[in-house]
Structure formats: C-alpha cells, structure tokens
Amino acid sequence: MTQVTRIVGRSVPRMDAPGKVTGTALYAADFALPGMLYGRVLRSHEPHARLVRLDTSRAARLPGVRAVITAPDVPDVRYGGSVKDERVLARDRIRFAGQPLAAVAATSPDAAAAALAAIEVVCEPLVPVLDVAAALAPGAPLVHEAWASYTALPILHRDRNVCNRARIVVGDVERGFVEADRIFENRFTTSSVHQGYTEPRAAVAQWDSSGLVTVWSNTQLPFEIQTTLAEILQLPPSKVRIIVPGIGGGFGGKLRIGMEHFAALLAMRTGRPVKVMTTSEEELTAAYPRQPAIVEVKTGVTNDGRLTAREARLWFDTGAFAGSGPGVASVATLMLAGPYRIPNLLLEGFAVYTNKTNFGSFRAPSGPQANFAVESQMDIIADALGLDPLELRLKNIVREGEEGPTGQVLTAVGLEECLRRAADAIGWRDRRPRAGRGKGIACGWWTTTGGSSGVYVKINPDGTVALNTGAAEIGTAALTGAAQVLAEDLGVQLADINVVSADTLSTPYDFGAQGSRTAFAVGNACRAAVADLKRQILALASKHLGVEEHALALREGSVVGEGKRTTLGELARISQASGGGLIAHGTFVAPPTPYDAKRVEGHVYPAFHSPSFHAHAADLSVDAETGEITIHRYVVAQDVGFAVNPAAIEGQIEGGVAQGLGQALSEEIVYENGRVLNANLTDYKMPTTLDVPRVESILVQHPTLVGPFGAKGVGEPPNIEPPAAIANAVASATGVRITTLPITAEKVALALRARAT
Amino acid sequence: MTRIPLSLIINGQTHEVLAEPHRTLLDVLRTDLGLIGTKENCLEAECGVCTVLLEGAAVNACILLAAQCQGRAILTIEGLAAPGQLHPLQQAFIDHGAVQCGYCIPGMILAAKAYLDENPEPDENGVREALAGNLCRCTGYQRIIEATLSAARALRASPSSACRETAR
Numbered sequence: 001m002t003q004v005t006r007i008v009g010r011s012v013p014r015m016d017a018p019g020k021v022t023g024t025a026l027y028a029a030d031f032a033l034p035g036m037l038y039g040r041v042l043r044s045h046e047p048h049a050r051l052v053r054l055d056t057s058r059a060a061r062l063p064g065v066r067a068v069i070t071a072p073d074v075p076d077v078r079y080g081g082s083v084k085d086e087r088v089l090a091r092d093r094i095r096f097a098g099q100p101l102a103a104v105a106a107t108s109p110d111a112a113a114a115a116l117a118a119i120e121v122v123c124e125p126l127v128p129v130l131d132v133a134a135a136l137a138p139g140a141p142l143v144h145e146a147w148a149s150y151t152a153l154p155i156l157h158r159d160r161n162v163c164n165r166a167r168i169v170v171g172d173v174e175r176g177f178v179e180a181d182r183i184f185e186n187r188f189t190t191s192s193v194h195q196g197y198t199e200p201r202a203a204v205a206q207w208d209s210s211g212l213v214t215v216w217s218n219t220q221l222p223f224e225i226q227t228t229l230a231e232i233l234q235l236p237p238s239k240v241r242i243i244v245p246g247i248g249g250g251f252g253g254k255l256r257i258g259m260e261h262f263a264a265l266l267a268m269r270t271g272r273p274v275k276v277m278t279t280s281e282e283e284l285t286a287a288y289p290r291q292p293a294i295v296e297v298k299t300g301v302t303n304d305g306r307l308t309a310r311e312a313r314l315w316f317d318t319g320a321f322a323g324s325g326p327g328v329a330s331v332a333t334l335m336l337a338g339p340y341r342i343p344n345l346l347l348e349g350f351a352v353y354t355n356k357t358n359f360g361s362f363r364a365p366s367g368p369q370a371n372f373a374v375e376s377q378m379d380i381i382a383d384a385l386g387l388d389p390l391e392l393r394l395k396n397i398v399r400e401g402e403e404g405p406t407g408q409v410l411t412a413v414g415l416e417e418c419l420r421r422a423a424d425a426i427g428w429r430d431r432r433p434r435a436g437r438g439k440g441i442a443c444g445w446w447t448t449t450g451g452s453s454g455v456y457v458k459i460n461p462d463g464t465v466a467l468n469t470g471a472a473e474i475g476t477a478a479l480t481g482a483a484q485v486l487a488e489d490l491g492v493q494l495a496d497i498n499v500v501s502a503d504t505l506s507t508p509y510d511f512g513a514q515g516s517r518t519a520f521a522v523g524n525a526c527r528a529a530v531a532d533l534k535r536q537i538l539a540l541a542s543k544h545l546g547v548e549e550h551a552l553a554l555r556e557g558s559v560v561g562e563g564k565r566t567t568l569g570e571l572a573r574i575s576q577a578s579g580g581g582l583i584a585h586g587t588f589v590a591p592p593t594p595y596d597a598k599r600v601e602g603h604v605y606p607a608f609h610s611p612s613f614h615a616h617a618a619d620l621s622v623d624a625e626t627g628e629i630t631i632h633r634y635v636v637a638q639d640v641g642f643a644v645n646p647a648a649i650e651g652q653i654e655g656g657v658a659q660g661l662g663q664a665l666s667e668e669i670v671y672e673n674g675r676v677l678n679a680n681l682t683d684y685k686m687p688t689t690l691d692v693p694r695v696e697s698i699l700v701q702h703p704t705l706v707g708p709f710g711a712k713g714v715g716e717p718p719n720i721e722p723p724a725a726i727a728n729a730v731a732s733a734t735g736v737r738i739t740t741l742p743i744t745a746e747k748v749a750l751a752l753r754a755r756a757t
Numbered sequence: 758m759t760r761i762p763l764s765l766i767i768n769g770q771t772h773e774v775l776a777e778p779h780r781t782l783l784d785v786l787r788t789d790l791g792l793i794g795t796k797e798n799c800l801e802a803e804c805g806v807c808t809v810l811l812e813g814a815a816v817n818a819c820i821l822l823a824a825q826c827q828g829r830a831i832l833t834i835e836g837l838a839a840p841g842q843l844h845p846l847q848q849a850f851i852d853h854g855a856v857q858c859g860y861c862i863p864g865m866i867l868a869a870k871a872y873l874d875e876n877p878e879p880d881e882n883g884v885r886e887a888l889a890g891n892l893c894r895c896t897g898y899q900r901i902i903e904a905t906l907s908a909a910r911a912l913r914a915s916p917s918s919a920c921r922e923t924a925r
Contacts, residue, residue: 013851020859021847023794023834027860030793196894198798198806199860248796248860249894280799475858475895647854651896655857658897681803681892689885689898 007488008709011647014477015499027246028218029202029277036204037066039259039266039276040112042102042119043286047674048128048141048355049094051121054102059118064111067269068119070102074265075234081224081256082604083152083163083322085144086358088232088261094123095143095320096355097675098286105266105274128355128674132294132315135161135352143320143353156326157602161353163318164326167601168333168347168405176309176344180300184381187296188373190723190741191668192317194289195362196659196686199248201287202277205263213267214241215260220250220474221512226504228257229264237504240264244472244502247513251659252361253288254474255514256323284679288360289669291316291328291351295373297336300344301381305392309344312336314370318351321358325351328365330605331447335370335720337405338378339415339445339613340396345405355674361514363656364446364716368663368723372741375442375724379731388431389728390423390441397443407596408607412712414639414702415613419443421698422637426617432732436622437632440729442721443615447608448704448713449515450590453522454508457486457529459537459582463557463569464496467526470510471518472502476715477648478518484644485523485708489530491554492568508585516713519644520610521588523708529586536582540571590706610704612712614638616657616721618729627749629665629730636721637698641712649714650697656718658692664723666691668742765826767792768836776823783807783818786833794834794863805891808864809833815871817890834863837870845911846870846904853904857895865891869905879909 019025056068071091078084090101102119106112129135129143143161144150152158157165177183203217213233219225222242230237247254259276266274278287293316300309314332318325329349336347349366382389398404400413423441431439456468467486473479483497501507511517534554541559542549544566552561557568568582575582593607600606619633636653643649666685670677678684703710723741731737736751760775767790774789783800786792786809795818796806802817809818810832838844846866849855856862865888872887873879879887884905885898893901 011854013854014856016859017851017856018843018847020856020862021834021843021850021866022838023792023863025859026793027796029797029860030787032788196892197858197860198804198892198894199796199858200798247858249858251894277797280801280803477857651854651857651900654897654899655895656897659894680801681799682801686892686894688890688892689888689902692897692899694899695897 007484008644014480027248029199031204031216033273036273037105038109038112039105039274041100042116044094044099047097048126049123051123053122055120059115064107065115067105082326086321103262132352163322164351166330166349166603171344173309173311173344173346177300180308181303183300185298186377188739190293190369192289192292193663193667195251195253197249200278201258203259203263204275205267206273213264216243217260218247220254222502232261241505247474250474251363281679285676290362291359293369297377305387305395307342307396310342311346313348315350319356319358323358324361327604330603332366332370338374363719367720371444371720372723376727379728406599406606408593412702412704414700417700418615418637422615422617422635425635438732439619440725441617442724444720445611445613446717448610449517450609451511452589453510453525454587455525459572461573468500470507471522472513474513481519481644482522486526492557516715520707524588525586529584532584610706610712614717616725618725620729622733627745631693635696639700640714641704642710643699644711653697653718654695657695660719660722662687664726766830778824782821782823785823806864808867815868846908849904849908853900855900855904861893
C-alpha cells in the first residue's frame with residue numbers, strides 16, 4: 001500500500017527545536033513569578049513508623065519563612081487513581097522513607113532548607129514490610145490496616161497487602177502441560193529504575209481573587225492533575241487550572257501528582273506564588289520509578305517446539321500506595337503471554353504494598369520486566385530442545401487474524417518481518433562467532449493507548465493555522481507528528497502551523513501524553529477537524545467564487561476551481577467579517593478493542609489497541625575475566641504501522657534502547673532496610689555517551705486501520721526488549737544465563753567463576 | 758548575610774550583581790539575571806545540564822560560586838549566536854534530530870563547543886569522551902554525536918559561521 005504524501009512520511013525537523021537549541025524554550029523548572037516563594041517538602045527518614053509529633057514552631061519563626069504546613073492544615077482527603085489510599089501529608093502513620101510530613105514556603109531556597117532542618121519529628125518506628133516476599137508472608141504486617149474500607153475501583157481484586165490481582169485464564173493450563181513433552185520453570189527478578197528525566201518535577205502555583213488556582217507544572221497529564229488537585233483541595237475542577245509550559249522529559253514519571261499540590265497549598269496559605277521543585281535525592285527516594293518485579297514462568301512445549309501452555313505470575317512491588325500498580329499489574333498479564341499463540345494460559349499480575357516509595361509508570365510499564373522473563377525463557381527452551389531461538393519464535397508467534405490472549409483479533413501483525421529483518425541485520429546465522437562473543441534476540445508487542453483527544457484548529461487571516469491541543473509535548477515530537485498530519489490533510493505547509501497546548505482552561509480535553517498515544521490520537525483528532533474545516537472552507541469559497549462546491553479543491557493553502565482561486569487567508573478574513581472565523585473542533589476516541597470478558601479478572605487493561613510488534617537483536621562480547629559487556633551492534637526492527645516522521649521515530653528507538661540498556665546493565669535503585677542507598681546521580685548509573693552503542697533502526701510498516709495514515713504508537717516499545725536481548729546475547733556468548741537485572745559486570749564475572757569451579 | 762558586589766562578563770556584557778558569597782553561578786544566572794537557558798537539575802555536577810563556558814572551558818555552573826567568576830568571561834547558550842541567528846552547532850542539532858525534550862541541549866551544545874574549539878577535527882570517540890559529563894535521557898546520544906561531528910565540518914568549511922566569539 002503506497003500513499004502519496006507531501007508532509008507525513010518525511011523526516012522534517014521538530015517544530016520546537018529552534019527554541020530548545022537557543023535556550024529560549026520555557027520549561028516548568030524555569031517558570032517564575034514576581035514575589036514567588038520557594039517551597040520544600042520535609043520527608044520521613046523512617047520507612048515505617050507511627051508519627052507521634054511534628055514540632056514546627058522553631059521552623060516557623062526562622063527568618064524568611066512564610067508558612068509551615070502539616071497534615072491538620074490540609075483537607076483530610078485520601079486520593080488515588082484506582083485505590084484512594086494516599087494523603088498529601090502523613091497524619092499519624094509513616095509508610096515509606098521519603099513520605100511527605102510537612103511543607104514549607106520561604107523567601108529563598110536556603111531559608112526553606114533551613115526551615116526543614118528546624119522541624120522536629122518524633123516517631124515510633126514500626127517493623128517495615130521490606131519487599132514482596134515479606135508482604136505476602138503469613139501474618140505480615142499490613143501496610144494499610146484499613147485497606148478494605150478504602151474507595152477503590154470495584155473491578156480490582158484486593159486482599160490485604162495485595163492491592164490488585166489481575167488474571168487471564170484461557171483454556172485449561174493443566175491439560176496443556178499434559179500435552180507438553182517438556183515443562184520449563186524459571187524465576188526472574190528485576191530492579192527498580194528511575195525514569196531519569198533531566199528536568200526535575202516542578203510546579204508554580206498562584207491563586208487569584210476569584211478563588212482559581214493556576215499551576216504551571218511539567219505534568220504529562222494536565223487534565224488528570226486538574227481532577228486530582230481539585231479533589232485534594234475540595235474544589236470544583238473549574239477552580240483548578242493546569243498549564244504545562246514545557247517538559248524536560250517524563251517517560252511516565254510525570255503522570256501522577258508531583259509538586260502541584262504542595263505548591264497550591266503553600267500558595268493558598270501564604271497568598272503568594274510558590275514554586276516547588278524536587279532534588280535528585282527526592283527523585284530517587286520519593287518519585288514514581290519502575291516497580292521491581294519477581295516473575296515466575298512455567299511453560300509447556302512439545303519436542304518440536306510448539307508452546308502448549310503457560311502459567312506465569314508476576315509480583316510488582318508497588319510500594320506504600322497503589323498508584324499505577326493495579327493497572328500495571330493488569331498490563332503485565334498481556335506481556336506475560338508474549339506475542340505468541342499459546343492455547344492454554346493462566347497469567348497473574350499482582351501489585352503488592354510494601355514500605356517503599358509508590359513505584360509507578362515508566363515507559364511501557366510492566367513491559368521490560370515481563371519481557372525479560374518470558375523472552376529469556378524462550379531462549380532457555382530453545383537451547384534445551386536444540387532449536388534455534390529465532391526458529392522457536394517464528395514457530396509460535398501470532399499471525400494476522402489470530403487471537404491475542406484475551407481474544408482480541410490481531411491485525412496489522414508485522415512481527416515475522418521484524419524478527420527476520422532484525423536477525424538478518426545482526427548476522428544471525430553466525431550467532432556465536434567466537435568464544436566470548438554472541439548474539440541475542442528478543443521480541444514483543446505493545447499497545448497504543450486509547451482515550452480521547454480534542455483539538456481546535458483555526459485558520460488565521462494570513463492563512464496560517466493554529467492547532468490548539470490539550471496534549472503536552474514531552475519531547476517525543478508527537479505534536480510535530482500531529483501537525484504533520486494536519487498540514488498534510490489541510491494542504492498547508494508545516495511551517496504554517498503554530499501549536500498551543502496543554503492548558504486545562506483554554507485547550508480542549510486530552511487524555512494526556514501517555515501510552516504512546518499522542519501522535520496517534522491527536523493526529524486523528526486533527527483529521528476530524530480538517531474534515532469539518534474543509535466543509536466550512538468549501539462552502540464559503542463556493543459563495544465567494546461563485547463556483548459549485550464539488551468543482552472546488554483545496555491545494556497548497558488555496559481553494560481552486562473553474563479557473564478561479566482564493567486563499568485560506570482570504571477566506572478566513574471573509575469569515576471573520578461575516579461568520580466568526582474558520583475554526584473546527586476535531587475529536588477522536590479510540591474505538592474499543594473487543595475481547596472475551598470471560599477470560600479476565602481484576603483487569604483494567606484487557607486488550608491492546610492497535611498493537612505494535614518489535615524485535616531487538618544484540619551482538620556483544622563478554623570479558624571472561626571481568627564480566628564486562630561490550631555491545632558491538634544493536635538492531636531494532638519495529639512495526640510502527642506508518643512512519644509519520646521516520647527520523648523522529650528512529651530518535652525514539654535510539655533513546656528507548658539507551659534507557660533499556662540502562663535497566664539491562666547498570667541501573668538500580670538500591671534499597672537497604674527500606675532506605676535508598678544511592679539517591680544521587682553519582683551512584684545511580686544512567687548510561688552516558690561512553691556507554692550507549694550505535695542503534696540501527698529498521699522501520700517495519702504494517703498500517704493499522706485506526707491510526708492516522710496507519711500509524712501505531714511508537715514511543716514506549718523500544719524500552720521493552722533490551723534487557724531480554726542483552727541477557728540472551730550474554731547467554732549466547734558465555735553459556736551463562738543471568739536471571740536478575742541489572743546484568744552487571746560483577747554479576748556476570750561471578751557467574752562465570754561459579755561455572756568454572 | 759553580607760552580599761558582595763560582583764562583576765560578571767556574560768555573553769560579552771558586564772553585569773553588576775550583589776550576591777551572597779555562597780551562591781552559585783547557576784543560581785545567579787537563573788534567578789538574578791533571568792538567563793534560564795542554563796538549566797538546573799542535580800546541583801552536584803553529575804548531569805551537565807548547567808554547563809556554561811568559563812574563559813572558554815566547559816564548567817558546571819551548579820558547583821561554581823558566582824564569586825569565583827569575578828571579572829571572568831562566561832558564555833551561556835543565550836550568547837552563542839546573535840539574536841535571530843544560529844551557531845553551526847545549533848543548526849546541526851536541529852537538522853540531525855538531536856533534540857527531543859531539549860532540557861540537556863543547551864549544556865550539551867556548550868560542552869560540544871568547548872571541545873570543538875580545541876579539537877576542530879574530531880572523531881566520534883573524541884566527541885563521546887568530551888560529552889560524557891552531559892546526561893541525555895531522550896536521544897541515546899547518537900544524533901547528538903552526529904550533529905557535533907557535522908558542525909565540526911561546517912565550522913572548518915566556514916569558520917566565520919561561528920558568529921561572534923563573545924566569551925573568548
């Protein structure tokens with residue numbers, strides 16, 4: 001299928017690049033207002049304790065300090081997306097080291113820091129629940145004693161420290177194991193990793209005389225934050241306005257409420273604008289990093305490599321609050337199935353409370369953890385059966401028109417092409433070129449999150465176009481992609497389009513920059529707006545030119561027909577003089593993906609919309625002495641549906657792989673007795689220019705019927721497969737199978753040594 | 758606390774400020790002078806988003822006291838090119854798709870400039886080492902490295918395109 005296009009499908013530079021390279025682009029962390037105070041948050045040192053007393057009197061008297069607030073100063077509200085289990089400030093119980101206890105506002109950051117140090121905290125430590133095993137042990141202390149009384153989504157399966165158990169059941173897994181010749185049981189663990197955005201979370205709040213609070217924040221979800229903040233402040237949502245000036249990276253870490261509530265409460269108390277911004281220590285101890293996971297996978301297979309059954313369980317440490325956990329545990333079950341045709345399934349995902357930070361969503365939440373387990377096991381199976389890992393995958397992958405695990409019918413399935421092209425590119429036939437060097441492959445699937453998006457598109461009197469969207473640009477160039485779709489359909493140039501975005505008062509609703517959906521959904525909303533605009537434009541042009549509408553065509557910013565011509569600018573001016581201007585409201589909501597409801601329980605994400613498919617292949621060497629890994633080549637073949645902006649998509653792949661290699665090789669938030677040991681960027685090791693190899697991208701294009709021009713979501717997938725691809729390549733190079741993340745040199749060296757003895 | 762008078766030569770212009778002796782150059786640039794192109798993050802010289810040039814050398818403004826810069830020439834991203842113009846590094850970063858969220862980019866470009874000023878004919882390894890102190894979480898660095906190498910070629914072809922060298 002070839003589409004002739006002018007602007008989509010081309011690697012045009014992103015629209016906001018000039019502001020970003022000249023330093024004029026404004027981010028929330030840069031935002032300031034006259035008279036602004038600086039807020040800070042006092043956080044618990046104890047992972048689990050009874051809060052006895054907070055004495056703020058000395059802090060409040062310090063010079064420059066304008067407010068000190070503790071729990072009694074804020075509305076007694078419990079909030080949360082799926083379980084309402086969290087308060088702004090701890091009242092009587094401390095549930096993690098890092099939990100907010102008090103907040104201060106002062107005339108300088110130094111004065112605010114001094115105020116924090118002057119607050120006296122008296123608490124009685126309790127036995128902390130340190131990990132999932134401790135939380136699930138018989139008689140384990142309850143992280144939330146009143147869990148049963150909390151308001152929660154009725155669909156969730158909750159039980160004491162488990163705030164959701166999501167399940168998929170297909171066929172009869174026991175019968176499937178009977179049909180198998182071999183059964184493989186493996187256990188894998190992964191560590192918590194931080195999104196690592198370079199811009200700290202930041203918010204500036206200001207109240208006006210009408211009782212409206214405006215918060216400039218770097219949230220990915222302004223409309224969700226509006227709702228949550230209104231709930232916390234006990235206000236109608238219309239009294240809360242969220243504006244996103246600009247975001248310095250999010251990757252899911254800026255989905256949930258960050259500093260907005262502290263800024264709003266301190267601004268209310270002081271009558272002054274207040275800015276609150278996190279430190280690196282706060283980010284690594286008290287943000288929303290990826291959940292650590294334990295994964296157990298039992299898979300039945302025939303001797304010729306046909307998968308007959310899988311029983312798998314994945315336990316997420318969700319920390320002190322449910323947060324994203326119940327949803328991420330749901331998505332995990334779809335990832336445990338993998339992109340494979342397995343007739344019998346019993347898959348469970350658990351979100352488990354512990355006394356740690358509220359682990360959250362990080363680019364393809366649940367993807368890397370589940371994929372590391374199931375794709376590592378595919379290689380274990382292949383090795384045991386004497387099969388080529390690529391052939392084992394090709395034998396079992398889902399094909400066009402087949403069912404996904406919950407019964408959704410899969411279309412636009414480009415997986416075989418991804419696997420074959422990635423394997424060819426890496427030189428798969430020579431999989432173990434020499435001792436200590438090997439190649440690994442891993443594949444997966446992922447969703448394009450649905451939800452709704454609205455845009456207003458307006459033609460300016462000079463013929464340029466304003467695109468007004470509720471979505472925020474988090475750095476992916478998704479709004480450049482949406483604008484390319486708009487320019488394509490409207491017959492204008494990309495340079496003619498200006499974007500206004502992410503202001504809950506003035507922009508139309510958008511479900512937010514999450515789940516690889518922005519270019520997909522906003523692009524589709526633009527298409528709807530253009531359809532409406534074209535009707536308006538042609539009707540007006542027909543009247544103006546005296547030509548029947550059917551004889552008119554929209555071409556390069558003009559309307560032409562029967563030898564006559566007018567411009568969009570002229571029509572906009574006519575409309576402004578006579579009809580209020582040319583403007584359209586375009587909307588899109590992803591159509592529901594039908595699935596078999598009998599197969600799922602406790603599930604908040606039962607099917608993948610317009611799923612994408614991908615394969616990663618790595619070629620690496622392992623130093624036999626030190627265990628150090630050198631990646632020679634890394635290839636990604638990703639089915640993107642249709643590449644709206646190929647260079648921007650390749651940028652997503654390169655960055656997603658770099659982040660995934662961090663999780664695979666070096667990154668881990670290290671806990672000891674409930675406290676983070678490496679809460680700084682020296683000891684939390686993100687990849688640098690010296691660590692990331694060149695990434696080769698292959699864009700596979702099997703267009704989906706739903707996405708604009710066939711596009712699927714592309715942002716999250718590249719983050720999924722790196723841990724499994726690396727683990728498989730290390731096993732290929734050394735024969736040593738590492739089943740825990742990260743795969744550090746130390747771990748590899750010890751495994752090599754253990755095997756030698 | 759006593760404030761001391763400081764004379765800072767920023768982007769070729771002398772700025773007189775009063776600042777407490779413990780305040781960092783980053784804080785003074787952003788808070789007192791509104792030069793927000795220099796970014797703030799880790800505040801312990803690990804991430805590089807605050808990179809500026811001090812007498813032509815790349816430094817982390819977050820751990821440099823403003824008082825240490827008394828009378829010295831500082832280049833921030835705002836001074837890299839004349840208003841309305843782009844330095845070849847800036848143009849190359851746009852053309853090569855080296856920018857995503859962009860928060861690390863001002864520091865990255867200035868670190869690259871300091872390196873290219875000393876190494877007009879760089880290779881990929883040299884660029885990788887020069888930029889190792891600047892974290893980027895979006896791009897995987899590939900296009901940043903390509904852009905830097907491309908800018909080096911452009912600068913060699915047309916040295917005057919580097920615009921005014923305000924801080925040298």
